[in-house]
Every structure is written in C-alpha cells, then in structure tokens.
Amino acid sequence: MSPPAAPLSGVRIADFTIHAAGPFGTQLLGQLGAECIKIESKTRLDAFRKPHAVYGRMSAATFDQVSVNKLSVRLNLKAPEAVALAKRLVSISDVAAESFRAGVMSRLGLGFEDLRAVKRDIILLSLSSCGQSGPDSSFAGYAPLFGAWGGLGWMTGYADGPPVEMRHVMDHSAGLHAAVATIAALHQRRRTGKAQHVDLAAREVASAMIGEALVQASAGITPVRTGNGDLVMAPHGVYPTREPDRWLTLAVRGDREWRALACELGGPQAASDPRFATADARRRHREALDATIAGWLSSCDAGATAERLQRAGVCAHVSWSMQDIAGDPHLRARGATVEVSAPGIPPRLAVGAPVRFSKGLGVGIRRLTPALGQDEDYVFGELLGLSSAQRADLQRREVIF
Template identity: 45%
Template sequence: MLEGMQEGSGPLAGVRVVDFTWALAGPGCTLFLGMLGAEVIKVETAQYPDAMRRGAYSVSGDLDSSPTFNSANLNKLGLRLNLRRPEGVQIIKRLVAVSDVVVENFRLGVMDRIGLGYQVLRQVNPTLVMASSCAFGSTGPWRELAGYANVFNAMSGMGSITGYQDGPPTELRDSIDMRVGTNLTFAVLAALYHRQRTGVGQYIDHAAAEAITRHLGDAVMDYAMNQRVTPRRGNRDPLMAPHGCYPCKENDTWLSLAVGTDDEWRALCLVLGRPDLAADPRFADGAARWAQQAELDSIIGAWTCQRDARQAMQELQEAGVAAIPSFSAKDLFEDPHLRARGVWQDVEHPKLGTTHVQVPPWRLSATPASVRRHGPLLGGDNDYVLCQVLGMGAGEVERLAGQQVFE
C-alpha cells in the first residue's frame, strides 16, 4: 500500500484494477471500484492524458489542476507510461499479471493495436476480468463508430423521451456518462463474484448506448407490446398528476411536486387552501386529473410563485405531499440534510489545495466505502507501482527512464 494512503476496508479491499479509462463514463466505473476498496492504478501517457485533465473548470493549464478530473478519479494511483515503446507494453503485462481487473473505454481495437487486447492479457493472467466499454459494443455494423454522452443519449432512445412535447430531444449530458459507468461497475462486480466462485476470469463486452437504453423502462415495453411511440412529456408523468416543476417566489427557484394517490390529492388541496378542488368532478380520480394537467399546473403554479421553495416544501411535506426544491450546486453544498449525512468531504490535493468532494453514495455497515485520497497526478505514483508493486530496482527504473518509457 502506498505510504500515506489509508488502507481500504471496503468489500473490494485486496483487488487491484488497471485503469485505462478516460473522460467520465469509464472513470465513473473505476471511481466506484476504488471507493469500494480496490487499488486502482490509472495508466496514462504524456502524449494522450485523460481529456478531463484539460476540462473546462481547470484553474490553469496544469494537467494536475483539474477539479473535474480530480472528482472523477478519487482514490486512484497514477502511472505514466509510453505505450508506443515495447518496454512500456511489457510493464503493463507485468502489472496485469499481479492484478485482478482491467477496465478500458477506448474505441474498439485500440487495445489490440497496442498489444494489450484481451486475448493477449488472458495469456498473462488467465483469471483476469477485463471490461471493455465503447459506444456500441464490439459486434454489429456500428462497432467501430465513435461516441460521447450525446451520442449515447441519442442512440439509446433516451433523448426521444426527454424534453417538452413541442421541443426537440434533450441531452442529459454528464448524467449519461455516470449512468454508463455505474452500469459497467455492476458488470465488473458480477464477473468478480463469478471468479470468486469458480476461479474463472472473463471478458466484458459493454455497449454504452445499450446501458442507457435500460433506463427507458415503460417506453420500450409500450412499443414492444402496443407499437406505441412514447412522446416527450416535459415534467409530466405517464400516470401521476399533478406532476411537475413549479416556479417559486425567488428568481429561478423551482419546486418539484408529485401526487400519486387520491389521499395525497386531497392533502394538496388543503395546503393550497382549495378544499373545493377535492370535490370537483374534473379532478375526481387519477385519470381525470391526468386529463386536466394544464389546469392543475396553473393552479399549483399560482400558489408556489407566492412562496419560497423551502417554505412550500415544508408545508407540503407536513401534509404528506412529495415536494422538494430543485437544487442548484450551491443548494447541494449548503443543504443541512446533506451536511448531516456527511455527503461532502474535504480532501487535500497537492495542486488544488482543499477540495470538497462527494463521499460514496452507499453506507455499508460492515465494509464501508470511502474516499481515501485525491485523484492521481500524471505519473505521480510511478515509483510505488514500479518498485513496490512490480519489484523493480533503481537501476532498472533508471534504464527505462533513459529509454523514454515514462514519457
């Protein structure tokens, strides 16, 4: 274990992951594996570092000063190698031989071209779990096409049901990448569990767009069973009404509200000061209310716009109506509930100073997940990986450095 890095106590403590991921989708997977206790070694080259190191929120041109990269790569160690050199490829093979998992999300064929495809690595480590995630998977006519989050969103069908009825499909952007990463994490954990039971490793062929299609739910089933194409509904729900996001008193503040039962509807009417609505035949049951959503939105919006969002939430929640403000990033950091839950943790970073990061979203009682350190500096842990993990001596490291293997 690297000096100064807290020993992981999570369920994956003792598992080593070689991480070739970049951007957000792939690193989202290895971020979760690291939070669960795995030792994650992120491999980068000086020529092609992770694109997030040059993210829009970087405080300078320094590749080690990107808050976006840091938050997506917490707990990871940094290994910088020149994979154009055969010696660099050999180092990776040595590392894979003493590791459990390899994760990559390059375009199809990149790992094979540099001599690190699954068929090669399984010879080095027969029990290896290797996960490869690309836009459309490793088979099919689109297998070599490129894709980012907006492409995953479009091809998955998610864009077609997101947005307002009279508007275009809407991109979900970064949340798409994190959904892909979460989905890939599930596959890696399943493969590790299988290996624990059988001793057999395996290859995971992961298609990012298909991972997002899994979130369509009823839209897919409705077409499969009824040949109906689900329209975009904005903030409306296919069953519940009222259901929406309503303007509040302060500028650009909103309240999300949903009513799922007749009891909740009657409670809402009392809070609105309109008990007459509960007896109005236009709103007699869920189906009737669903047909009158425009009228309901107008009534509720007239009430919310006279109130602070948190005040409205309190009144509604006390009556048993599901409602909460639509949070901004500022709200997330200042919210007393999230602070009481310990959602935010201060982590010291060599270049960024004190950073505020989100802790794992799970609270495991016996094997807690954790944030143990900042994201890796580019090649910042070469000495640990080369000397302690791989057992290289100073002379070998110096010789390889002279051959530009670490550039």
C-alpha cells in the first residue's frame, strides 16, 4: 500500500462556484485533498475580491477561508473561446461544481449534457437556492432567504418574537451537504463508470435542519418554537454569570445530573429541594428553577464553573466569542483552528479541516487565498498545453481575463 495521503488526493475539481455556499463545499473537498481549480474573471469578481459593504467590509478580503487551497485561473465565460477552454478543463477533471441560478450554466454552453460530451463520467454539482427544477427554481437568494424558505428561520427565535435570519452557517451547511453528495456520486462513478448531476437546493438543506418539525407538521401538529428551552431537559438554556454578557450554557438530562449541578452550585440542601426533585417537577417549576440557577451563577466565573460542572458530569459550556475560540488549546490541538500566514498576510487563525484521519497526512490548509489567475502557468500551460504565445493572445483578446 502507498504511504498515507489526504483521502481525496488525485481528485480534480473544476470549480465555477461563487459567493459562500458552493465555495465552502469545494473548500472542504480541497482541505480533504482534492485539487480545486477556481475559474473566475475580472468581469465578475467573486465576493471576497471586492468590498462587501452590506457586511461592513469596505475593501477586498486579504484572506478568504472558502478559497484556501484553491488554484485560480481567469476565464471570461462570455467569450466562446473561454467556454471551450473551460470544457477542456472539465475534460481533465473528476468534478465540475457551480452555484449559478438554474439554467445559467446551460446558457453558457456548460450544462450537464455539454460537460458530459467532453467528459463522459463527469460529476456535476449544481448548488443553488431552490434547485434545478420546480416553480421557484429561478429564484435568487442568500443564506437568510434559504432559512426563510426552508422553515428554519421561522422555527428559530424567541417564542414571543419574530423569526431569526440565518447567516453564513446556512450557506456553509448547504456547501457541506453538497460535498457529501458529491463524494457519494464519485463512489457511484467508481462502481458504474457513469456520470451524475447532483442537484442541491440550499433551501432544502434548511428544511433538513428542521426535519423533525416537518414530520410533526405532516401529522397536523404545529411545532413549537423552543428558543433556548428544551421539551424534556430542565434546566436547559443560556444563563447570565458574574461578568456582563458572559453566559453559561447548561443542559441537564436527568436527576443525577441535576443533583450534581445543585450540589456544585447551591450546596447539598439545594439538591433536595422538592420543587426540583424530578424531571417532571423541574419542568413544572421551570421559571423558579431558572431564577434559582441565575441566582447561583450571579457570583460565578463562567469558565471556572463550566470546568467544575463538567468534572461533576454536567453538560456545561461558556457561550464563546470568536476570541475565546481563537485562544482555545483544545481546538488548536485538534487542528480545528490553525495559524496561517503568507506574503502580505500576517499570521492569523483559520479553520482547518473539521475531521482528523488516522491516515490523513496532507489534510488541511496547504496554501491561502490565490491571487486572481495565479495558477495559469500550471493549469493553462502544463495541464492544457497552451503555449505562452497562445496565452498572451487570449489575454490580449480578453478571453483569459
């Protein structure tokens, strides 16, 4: 057997995805070893290459998580010759990935059938708001809209408040699910030698996140918005501590854990309060229970209390800001956070591959955000065999642009 390598080494992706959801999915595959070639153009820069004012970022990003490990080439897909080059790139790739609205790739001449004509066993991943079929398939959207359409936004919120908008985690969850389906399609190709078109609708991923509520709805039950509460566990929620805006999360699954928590925070007598003796009783007296715990915690340091409760067998964790996460030795030890740097990018933390493989040398971040067109020598020169003169001509005519 060969020495261990990243599991997807040898898999090549022609990556047409833009914004967050699609690029996150291909970024994951890149961290797991795939060679991911990002096809982009000056004519329509991806979000990270320009200011993003509505998010409060007034200039281009120097580091972009979802483009790590990616190679960059320029192709102005409005030019037929660029489309032909894109097809040549697909013909030597295993996967093509795109995140345009349904129908855009076909209009560009890069639809599934076009790609299959140049690569008979291509896996095409199409990630979109609403999918490749259905009455809403032309609808444009972003993460908060996926959450709104899919029901996750409605189910999230305070019971007496409005629905809550989902942010990048929704985009990235769609990209993660797309990555799962893409690898399943690769297995199918390995077994059958056939092409596949994976159709992922981000709003359907949002629906998958409330799958149990949808089962209830199908049975005529109206699911309840639980906020920070739980239908069974009590205490359960997010509690204030000594410091302002420093919250402790608690989830108590049974009487043993309750007694352990009460002993730690309120002393042995507290554990015998009959109002809280059983799970039923704790649920009935939920308000008094929460007030009691808030009283106990009002003089506690959140971090030290979480450690103490964990030692006593109680599920507890501080509500962490990104500053806490950046300073966490556990996440660093696991490689979930990694320090990265490059010319022009001072050392900073990035998110590594969310998986540790016992035989996974080479998994993780190998390089950072590529400059636009940075890898054309390799991709256009070595892989596609274009001469310097040909490339210069294509650049002059704004095909490579």
